[in-house]
Structures are given as structure tokens and as C-alpha cells.
Amino acid sequence: MTYEIEMTINDHAYELSVEPRKTLLAVLRDRLGLTGTKEGCSTGDCGACTVLMDGQPVTSCLVLAMQANGRDITTVEGVSEEGKLHPIQEAMVGLGGLQCGFCTPGIIVSGFALLNDLPDPTEDEIRRALAGNLCRCTGYTKVVEAMKRAAKEMRKRSRK
Numbered sequence: 022m023t024y025e026i027e028m029t030i031n032d033h034a035y036e037l038s039v040e041p042r043k044t045l046l047a048v049l050r051d052r053l054g055l056t057g058t059k060e061g062c063s064t065g066d067c068g069a070c071t072v073l074m075d076g077q078p079v080t081s082c083l084v085l086a087m088q089a090n091g092r093d094i095t096t097v098e099g100v101s102e103e104g105k106l107h108p109i110q111e112a113m114v115g116l117g118g119l120q121c122g123f124c125t126p127g128i129i130v131s132g133f134a135l136l137n138d139l140p141d142p143t144e145d146e147i148r149r150a151l152a153g154n155l156c157r158c159t160g161y162t163k164v165v166e167a168m169k170r171a172a173k174e175m176r177k178r179s180r181k
Contacts, residue, residue, distance in 0.1 A: 026090040030055070031099030039086040046070045046081035048089075049096060057097035057126045061155075068154030071127035072096050078134050078153070097126035100133050108174040109133055109167065118167035120158035128154045132168050140176050142168070 023038040030053065039048060049055040049072070058081060061069030065080040072081045073095040100107045109132050112118065119125040128151060135142060135150035142150070147168045148161070156164065 024087055026087055028089045028092050028094055030094045031096060037086070041085065041087055043086045044082055045072070045074075045079075045084040045086050045089050045094070048086040049081060049094075055096050055098055059123055059126055061123065066155070067124070068127040068131065069124050071130045071154065073130060073134055076134065076137070078131050080153070095130070095133070097129050100129055107133065107171075108178070109136065109171040112167035112170040112174070113164070116163050116167045116170060118159060118164040124154055124156040124158075128156070128164060132171065136168070136172050136175055140179070141172060144169070 023040055025036065025038055027034065027036050029035070030049070035053070037048065037052065046058060046060055049058050050060065058072055059069035060082060061067035063082050065083040068080065070081040071078050073079070074084065074089060074092050076093070101110065106114070109129050113125065113129065131151055131154050135147065139146060144165055147165050151161070151164065151168075
């Protein structure tokens with residue numbers, strides 16, 4: 022048995038037929054080919070699958086696709102601006118805030134939500150916002166520095 026759902030993903034409307042047991046993560050990756058969102062632990066603990074649902078970070082491995090019906094979803098693919106890297110992506114690359122890259126999409130999406138809500142976060146606020154994103158490679162120092170740099174660049178661009 023399948024159910025019809027509608028959602029907006031990265032500013033594109035989708036109508037999909039989904040099984041009730043399918044997760045949002047499975048639909049994004051397997052049905053829509055949006056493979057930037059990673060499957061890590063499948064228990065909501067690692068943050069690799071983080072996407073925004075109506076602007077708020079969620080672990081897509083724990084959200085059923087049916088729960089996303091009528092919602093606005095942003096994946097890491099939707100963070101870039103007109104085909105160019107977002108300041109968060111630029112800063113992560115420029116400052117070495119990524120190593121193996123597996124956790125990077127979830128960190129970028131979580132950081133994107135933070136900086137959209139809080140344009141000038143403190144280090145503690147950044148660390149709290151990224152607490153649900155586990156990284157085994159970086160030690161987080163460069164990730165936090167990247168978020169600070171991205172925040173500064175975003176503030177600079179918004180003044181223009």
C-alpha cells in the first residue's frame with residue numbers, strides 16, 4: 022500500500038507515492054537521487070542525515086516520508102546559491118573544516134539553520150547548534166572557525 026504525498030524540496034515541488042514505512046532519508050536518496058544527505062547510524066544520533074524541515078534541522082533517518090507531507094525540505098544540495106558554494110561551504114573547504122566529508126552535509130545544513138536564525142553566533146552557540154552532528158575526523162575546531170567565518174561573510178553580503 023502506498024500513499025500520495027506532496028512536499029517542496031530545495032524549492033522544487035514533488036508529488037510522490039510512498040510506502041508508510043519509508044523514511045524521508047530513503048526517499049531523498051533512493052527515489053530522488055539527492056545523495057548529499059548521508060545515512061550514518063540510522064538511529065538519529067550522528068547527524069549525517071540532517072535536513073531542514075520548515076527551516077528546522079531534523080534527522081531524516083527518523084522522519085517518515087509521510088510526515089513530510091506538505092512540508093518544505095532543504096537538503097545540502099539546496100544550500101548552494103545559484104550553483105555557487107554558500108559561504109558556509111566555502112569556509113568549510115577554505116579552513117579545512119572537513120576531512121573524510123561524511124558528516125559534512127549534516128554539519129553544513131545545521132550551520133545553515135543556525136546562521137539563518139542567528140547571524141552573529143558565539144562559539145558556544147555554534148557548538149550547541151552542531152552538537153547533534155558527530156565527526157570522527159576534525160575535532161570541531163576548524164568547523165567552528167568555518168561557521169564564524171561564514172557568519173561574518175553572510176553579514177557582509179547582507180549589508181550590500
